[in-house]
Amino acid sequence: MRKILALLLSILMLSSLMTALGEQSAPPEGIAKQQVVKLMYSSEMADWNPLHPSAAGDWANYIDTLVEYDNYGMVQPCLAESWTQSEDGLTWTFKIREGVKWQYYDGTEYGADVVAEDWVTSAKWILDPQNTARTADLLFDVVGAEDYYKAMETTERNGDWDSVGIKATAPYELQFTLTGPSPYFLSRLTYNWGYPTNAQYLADMGETFGTDNTTFLYCGAFLCKQWEPNSYRIDERNPLYWDIADIHIERIERRYNAEASVLEAEALLRGEVTTASIPPAQVDGWLKDPERAQIVRPSRPGTGSNYSYFYLFNFMPTYEEKTVDGYTLNHEQWLKAVNNINFRKSLYYGLDRVKGISTYNQYTPEAYLLRTITPNNFVAADGKDYPDFDALAPFSSVDQFQPDTALEYKAKAIEELTAAGVTFPIVAYMPYQTDTTQVSLAVVVSQQLEELLGKDYVHFVLEGYPSTDFLKITRRSGNYSFMMSWWGPDYADPETYTDPFNLGQAYSYIWRADGMATQTTQDDPAGRMGRSGFDETYWKDFIYADMVAKATAEKIDNSVRYNGIAETEAWLLENAFIVPLGLLEDTGYVSSNLNPFESQYAPFGLSNARYKYQWVYEKQMNTEEYNAALAEWEAERARRIEYAEANNIDY
């Protein structure tokens, strides 16, 4: 599919022009007179260094990246006007847009243009351990980057920058050389290491670089004109922005409030903010009020993070073998049970996912339901959304909550497990995070399963842990038997959703399940460590790892690649190792004067934090309008994917 490697610039320009023209010539109906976004926020900007933190979404409006996404999730040129990929897929060359100025926060020009060298500066800074950038490892798939980082970490600091595959081959030509072909490289560029940095300014500022809104340079759509910590932050449209035609919002006013989640909704009713999320506990009251019901809509799933939530069966139990209310936790009993596929399937089919999700959103829980681990509208090929691929269709097309099926598996499990000497009920340890909605979820799900399958079959021992170190204490340490966990994508490829279950990640230690892998020693070249710090045993011939390796060996043809990865995911579901639940990040309801379908759509990277293409509307969208717009958006996205595939455009 990507055999034609040179990208046809003209086609891309045409498609972006089409959208631009469509929106520019006539602004949509019902827009507000003042294009001002007003927000309330409760966590203050802790770090103004755009190269520093892992979640650098706040800068997406101040600094542009090489590429970005449009509102249908299609890759668009941004500071890179065009790009090519070498025959072997290892070298990517970007043609940088000329004439983009570096500016101070007040809009005056710094006196330099954005050039290819600026990305080299960023990479060099991030890869210097002295700067403690928290995203250095995101760059490790560039040739020489990891070695350079490790060399710079030693006292000699003898890293050889020339060996790192990030080069400015001409003033406006940037080249990346990768360690292996990466079909999803473009999506990787939308993280903060894809921000350019002016070397001269960085050197001049030294320690003070990026300590507040005035100490870094801007080249994005907005300038942060005023910032008063724990008080307010005001952005204004950058008059010199290269793509100003797509920036309709003139001002973004943010008010800090530590209790934003409680006050936001009230502030919206008084017209003091333009977007407010309605706390789950309040939604009921809003929807019952005829006036308020007209200005509130479900939040759009998958825009924020695309974190997929699922239940895990643990194959390395380490929890304390204690007795709670007369039920005794026992590793041996649990391992016998969890290694029985019928037991796993009885929970897999018995879990009422919709009921669980309704603790997050009781009105439209179905909208957040996932039947596969990889969410919908994440990637697509052959004109099909990934969960609809042949391997996954049996799961995604049918409701997976099947009480009768669950009871059949329960009967089988009882028979087999009794023979194996297991005593009933099987006692499962279910930890949860205490300061989130997870509490309600754990209570509801455990009671639902116990009621359906019988308290004499399975009993859950619930225990709450605070958010500090939650995952380390529970999931990673194997301190659970059945619990909910989650995974967010790092790049636009379904491979990202295979990572958590593979060797090296502390999810559910599937390699320890009966017959899944062979234990070996450190000396065995084929052996890989389970997970450093938690399961430091060595394993080889892990069935799942081999399947993933085989599927991801295909780097060029996305259709073949995705279908292969879909089979590995189907295998996880077929064996009931994982019980998909839903997208639980952006559940609940919002009231907003913005149209969620106008914002840049990308389940990874920083593009979705941008306000490009968006308008402020007079009236907030209601649920009906939202549903209509969602259907329209899905159809348009499918059409655009088809078009891009037909014309060999990267997307």
Add this chain to the structure above:
Amino acid sequence: MKIDRQPYRPFFRRFKDYKLDKMQQAFRDAEQADPAEISDDLFEFAGHDIMDAERIGYSNYSYWRSTFQVFFKKKVSVFLLAFLVALLAFTFIQPLLPNQKDPYRVYNDEAGKTLMNVQPNEEFWFGTNNIGQDIWSRIWSGTRTSLFIGLCVAMSNNIIGIVLGSIWGYARKWDKLFTEVYNLFDNIPYTVLRMLLMYIMRPSLKTMIIVMVLTGWIGMSKYIRNLILIYRDREFNLASRCLGTPSRRIIIKNILPQLISVIMLQTALAIPEAIGAEVFLTYIGLGLPVSIPSLGNLINEGRRVMLVASQRYQLLYPVLVVSAITISFYALGNAFADASDPRNHR
């Protein structure tokens, strides 16, 4: 942030300070009655009777009886005491009553749909919360938890405070050391100490009690120490020491009985104080796990729905219970402190 200090000290601390200061003052005054002010015509000669002389001096004044007499004279106090006893009894009896719901259980209707945000009705007396749990039973379960914390904290503070305070006050050579330790503890902001300990030990019922005791014993021992300093060198103790009574016995038999009223006051006020501290810790996200009903958790959950008229009952009931408990303990403590003041015994 409220640093626990005057005059920003929480109300109870100030109130207690005042009460205790007043008691100390009363004891001091009692010491210094000036004989010159008493006129002669108040006295008359008593005849000499040999039988009487053989009898051991006896007065029918009993501190405790007078205290209770004064206390029970006030109808309000009696009413409050009865109310509190009833409340306490009810929190423990409630789960045993018929038709009570399980505070942890999520209730579904016949169709299997969760009964969320049900307004108070015959089935759910105080309605249900946003995941379909019964608020009535959660409130009583929460009250049990919070009262348990309060009682544990009060008891531990008393025991540690009395033991250390007695040693501090009585043993002169330890005074310097204890004073320095006191200064040290008193100068670490309580919030810092509480939060760090909560993080290090992880929030749970046990941690919460430990943390509150760690920051609470110090005040109690200071008061005990001051009172002991007043009593230590009073004549009857000097006499007792001269007769060879060991220190331990002097502390336990001669001094501690004088401190009972202080201890009772401390206990009465420690409970609402602990509930307040629990609400605060919950507010900053360091309270008990949300799944365990406690008054702090219930109030925090209720605050989130304060803006929605139809759900306001979820805040109203827990606040009513907290207020009732606080007011009763406060008023009782007040009445008892008055009653135990010997100057009111006539």
Add this chain to the structure above:
Amino acid sequence: MVRYILGRLGRALITIFLVLSIVFLLMRLLPVDGYFEGRTDLMSDTVKNVILKDLGLLDPWYKQLFDFWRKLLLEGDLGKSIVIRKNVPVARLIWPKAMVSFEFGIIALAIQQLVGLTAGVLMARHKGRLADKLGNLYILLINALPAAVYFLAIQLYLSSVLKLPMLYDPINTSSRILPIICLSLGGIASNAMWMRRYMVDQMNMDYIRLARAKGMTSGQVAFRHVMRNAFIPMAQSLPTAVLFTISGSLYVESLFSIPGLGGLLIQSIQRQDNTMVQAMVLLYSVISISGLLLGDIAMMICDPRIKLTKKGESR
């Protein structure tokens, strides 16, 4: 006198040293995952080690403690914030916030004293009558209702009834009214209660009876005698109260978006900003110790009968 103050200052320094060291070491007991900004799962061990090394957390505890004191004492350097605002010196962060809190706090304190003490006097003079009953009801309500609840109620309902802004806005003076009301309520109650009790007690004292017998009106007695005597314990607590206004109020500042010091200590602990926590603890211990010293001196000036030097261990 001077010797006494110097001695107390000397002991205060030791106390501050110990307090700060204890908090420093307690902070080191916190789990290290807090330093990775939620990327624990993804971050490679190499990067994690670099971060911990950069924060100096890989050194043994005594070396960390020694380095901290060396920097503080020799260079006067409290360090830079590591989370709340990366790389910004903590002193630069704390001062502006402290000043905002001070501004609100000092007004609220004045209101508390003025309204609270007046109310207390009135209640005492009308003991048992309507004014007293209303006052007592107010005191009871303020102390029985959780502050987190009635502050929120004031913010939401009063702002819509009185048409006042919901959040603090530095340019708009009327936006300060509600937070100041909230800040004052508790103090008014406790001042009124204290004053009332004090008045009632003093009214039975001999010198008051004498004054009444001399023919002074009860109003004159209240203001010339009782108030004057009441001023002595107040003089002792006032310096601490004034100094502590800079620490702000967590509830009020969070609700009204006031950029004060209120939630900073809590936030610093929650986000494991070690340098921030150390600086704040230093600030608070200095304030509390100097507040006590100033209070004792003030009390001595107000009441010549009090001699501090006699029993130095009084505090």
